[in-house]
Amino acid sequence: MSEQQNSGRPGAAVAVLVDHLDGAVRPTALELLTLARGLDRQVHAVWVGSEGGAEAPAAELAAHGAHVVHEVEVAGADARLTASVVDALQAVLTAVGDVGLLLVPSTFEGREVAARLAVRTGAGVVTGASGVAVEDGRWTARKTVLAGGWDTACALTGPLAVVALASHAVQAVAQEAAAPSLVRHTAQASAAARAVTVVSRTRRPTSERPPLAEAExxxxxxxxxxxxxxxxxxxxxxxxxxxxxxxxxxxxxxxxxxxxxxxxxxxxxxxxxxxxxxxxxxxxxxxxxxxxxxxxxxxxxxxxxxxxxxxxxxxxxxxxxxxxxxxxxxxxx
CATH class of the missing domain: 3.40.50.1220 (TPP-binding domain)
Structure with missing residues (x-):
């Protein structure tokens, strides 16, 4: 099989969707970056939306594995819509040109982003994964299925591998790192993103307890x-x-x-x-x-x-x- 035919593309770069709230990086994003760093590939962190900006947290992203940080503004739609996030990711994937693996959090939003992106690009998707590595020349994700009764290895054979990683599958570890490159993009909102008008937002009640999906x-x-x-x-x-x-x-x-x-x-x-x-x-x-x-x-x-x-x-x-x-x-x- 030639490298062009090898749909897993293990030698390609890795992109990571950075989940953030009020300008602060969510713990799941740091776990994704730590995993990406261990894959020995160039790591591109994707920050969607101009809220807060990616410049301040860039050092934290680099310490966990990012070589390049992409800040993407979506023109014509609310950047927090999942359709807008897909628009932003597509813009970065096109600009970088050599991304074989995209890591996203296995949250409700992350799984929807993975599904939408797969429809647009023909990517292979695995959700709820506990890890990912190159096996037999292809990106392969590990996950449990059938209520935890089976451990599986899922080889992704599409042109792009999208893996939604479960919380705490990897422990986030920071290391000394050089400052990352910061690249800014503007993505045009797709028809799917423009079709939605956000009238208002109501913040969920918060407590001192950690979010259920992220808690250790x-x-x-x-x-x-x-x-x-x-x-x-x-x-x-x-x-x-x-x-x-x-x-x-x-x-x-x-x-x-x-x-x-x-x-x-x-x-x-x-x-x-x-x-x-x-x-x-x-x-x-x-x-x-x-x-x-x-x-x-x-x-x-x-x-x-x-x-x-x-x-x-x-x-x-x-x-x-x-x-x-x-x-x-x-x-x-």
């Missing part, structure tokens, strides 16, 4: 909490984690639907998952199977969650949670 520690409450999430919230706060829930808990109105973890909710991949009163149904497991360490608290020793938990506590959660939270507080002084 997630404490999830299920049917067993019987509507009382206070113990779950206290444990999450002690651990500096986020609070999640099963579909039953959100459907009952015990907590907002934005907290739902599962195949029809948020997909998470924390370093530590604690399931409290969670049965371990397959649709919930599908949303947290990539968790590094799983701890389960349930009074039913036959609950399915114990089949895939690393550590299990059979007991009354109204007794276990306060004791666990108190001990953690004591150890932390």
């Amino acid at each position: 520690v997630v404490v999830v409450g299920g049917r067993g909490v019987e509507g009382d999430f206070s113990g779950v919230e206290e444990l999450a706060d002690v651990l500096g984690g986020a609070v999640g829930a099963t579909r039953v808990a959100t459907d009952e109105g015990w907590i907002g639907h934005e907290a739902q973890v599962g195949q029809t909710g948020v997909t998470i991949s924390p370093r530590l998952y604690i399931g409290v009163g969670v049965s371990g149904a397959v649709h919930h497991k599908g949303g947290m199977a990539a968790s590094a360490t799983v701890v389960a608290v349930n009074n039913d020793p036959d609950a399915p969650v114990f089949e895939f938990a690393d550590y299990g506590i059979v007991g009354d959660l109204t007794e276990v949670l306060p004791a666990l939270t108190a001990e953690l507080r004591r150890r932390r002084g």
Whole structure:
């Protein structure tokens, strides 16, 4: 197979979509850049929108792996629309001309961007990946499927490989690096982007807890909490984690639907998952199977969650949670 025919193009450059909010780089972007740096390719970081600008965070992006930072303004549409992000990415891909791999976060927005870009360019897409490397001359992404039952290697055979990486698949690590080149582009909005008019925006309520999809520690409450999430919230706060829930808990109105973890909710991949009163149904497991360490608290020793938990506590959660939270507080002084 000639290099022109090798659709994986392992020798090409790598582009990374930088997720940012209010001018600050999101942690997922630093993880993507760290992974890209380890691929031994030239790394292009793509910052969409002029909000805040990419000049200030350029040093941080370089420390995590970016050689070139592209700041793209989208003319004619709101830059935060996914269609606009695709317009910006296409402009950078065309300008660079030798990008074989694009890394995006495996968020709702990131997956939509990947899908839209694939339709336009014929790219191959893998979402929820845990890693990517060159294998047998092609970009190959690793991911778990079927509710965590199988580990797969997915070879991307399109002209462009687009991989959406799950949160915490890679630990972000900064290194000393030279200042990156900063290139500014203006992309013309496509018809898809211009077709949408943003009338207003309402910021989601924020708390001191980390976002559910990005948290390194997630404490999830299920049917067993019987509507009382206070113990779950206290444990999450002690651990500096986020609070999640099963579909039953959100459907009952015990907590907002934005907290739902599962195949029809948020997909998470924390370093530590604690399931409290969670049965371990397959649709919930599908949303947290990539968790590094799983701890389960349930009074039913036959609950399915114990089949895939690393550590299990059979007991009354109204007794276990306060004791666990108190001990953690004591150890932390």
